[in-house]
Amino acid sequence: MLDCIWKLTRSVSTGCHEEKITIHEVAKHAGVGIGTVSRVINNHPSVRPETRARVLAAMEALGYTPNPHARRIAGGRSYTVSVMLPFIATEFYTRLVEGIERVLSEQRYDLALFPILTKRRLERFLTSHTLAYQTDGLIVASYNLAELFPGGHLPTDRPVVFVDAQSPRHDSVYLDNRLGGRIAAEYLMRFPGGLYAIGVEEELDQAFKNTGFAERIQGFQETLAQHNRPLPPRHVFKTRFSAEGGRLALQHFLRQGSPPFNIFATADLVALGVIEEAQRLKLNIGQDVRVLGFDGQPWTEAKGISTLMQPVEAMGERAATLLLERMEGHKGRPRSVRFEPILIERTSTGYPPDAVYVP
Template sequence: MASSARIQEVAAAAEVGISTVSKVLNGYTDISEKTRKRVLNAVEELSYSPNRMARSFRTGKTQTVSVILPRIGTDFYDRLITSIDDTLADHDYDAALFPLLSERRLQRYKSADALPYHSDGVVMASLNPECLFSDASLPVNLPLVLVDSCHADYDSITLDNAGGAKKATTHLLKKSGATYAILIEGYNKPPFLSGVFLERLKGFRQAREEAELPPDNHYEKISPFTLAGAREVTRQIIRQNGLPVNIFASCDLFARAVLDEVKSQHLIIGKDVRVVGFDDQKWAQNEGLSTIRQPVETMGNLATELLFRRMKEPEASIKHSELIPELIIRESS
């Protein structure tokens, strides 16, 4: 049952003004820790729950943040969404998810009246406004933070994808046998990709260059973003190259396909075929997959806190943060 306590009662119990209670509940930092604890204790004792509809009417805030992303249902986006939502909860906010999915939705999202813009701010994951919108910006004046993508005009949290791919490839180039990369089909085609796979290709090429190997796109294989497609590419690599062979899979989905195909051919992972993925999904450790670990939860948390900073300080300087991925070496390499 909802509490019938009013904010005036909380203020009286905590011996503060109503505005102080409101500031504490809305996460303002200009309140002493002693006062904050007194207010929170009063809230708990009285089982006070703020009327969000009334607060929204009063403040003009929706208490929601829109999250626009290419798709849902992958390990990366599930973890990212959970992290964003957990951080929003700390500020008494909710996330509204808007997977792009298709050109039809993109056309709808080009309108300032589109549903994603009926919120207090936007987190955009793995998408670049420069590729999505004709003027390279949101069609409305809302705070925006980019994750897994970068634009000069917006705050962003990115990963050093080139550096991660370079680490993986350098590790494989030390092994006997040729080293290939499996890349996602359309990795360099906007608007639905942020450019991370292009960065991973760049890292693959940098590692080859530092190993004094000549440029040769023969070692760069393209696959649809499916297990079946990546398995077929793996078969081609094994058939054309022979054994042993090394494969940098530009995502763990492709690494999963390599593992499955190698097992189906009764070959030995880590000896006949060595593979390093990119993501460090939940299953990777159990399968002994060497991979590049992305700090996904940190990305989501930092992006959300950066959005709240932008909401409170609209004129603050643009901030870009690049996180460093980690090479996790396991049995597969």
């Protein structure tokens, strides 16, 4: 049966017809049993490295690869992983998916993306009938959907991993956003001038409530309070996730006081808007207006934006690795992997009055 299921894609001409080469011939070439070849094809961890290398060398010498459709039938798997995420066309989620795909593609898994986008679409994922729950595993980004179900479990028996979110009942990979806020406060209060913060509004009708932005503000406020520098409510401006939001924030702060302003923007895109508005008003970036962003988007380097970088691709890779381990049978307790943001200083914050900041 295996020689029928594990047909190899290359064929050999025998004159009047083409004969498919079977797994038996690969096994014979490598000097192993067909079960060993099957385990190598499925990346089973029980195969010794030297044996795996011999089988792979035999397959390469013959120029054959497994038939992926037959492989799925034989293994009882779809070799597809669902990724549920708020949006697709944003830099953060593009980078996150790239990290996830980098790991899963090495094991020949495909991704099926399920953007939530709106509250109405979110309701579709509250039933077990959606295709998102029919693949071999599920990665949920930025929102703990499990809390909407009785017992905190999603309606699937497949492995589930959360990324950019936390769940007490599932493996989770997350960024310590509150720590990022603390780092921002400790860094910016070393400069002369007032302290300000820009939060991002969370629109429930567009996706879901993501606490990341709020946690950044909370960490910022808590640290300032610990240093007897409370943040007045008028020094906090909430806006939409856009550069326009940053422009509106700076206009608001200018009505509250005079430069210099030390501004913590909870997203790089918002920080960009602050800089663009300051330039329009002929204010000196790094002196009259200092702004620290959050995310570490690749384009911030060219714009000279100081930022708290989150290792987005690494978070995606770690989530995919945890999921692969679950799909291979790991039965341990839920694991929690915490990442920390990294401060990157650039011209948007000028230069500190003393030694380089070390968190």
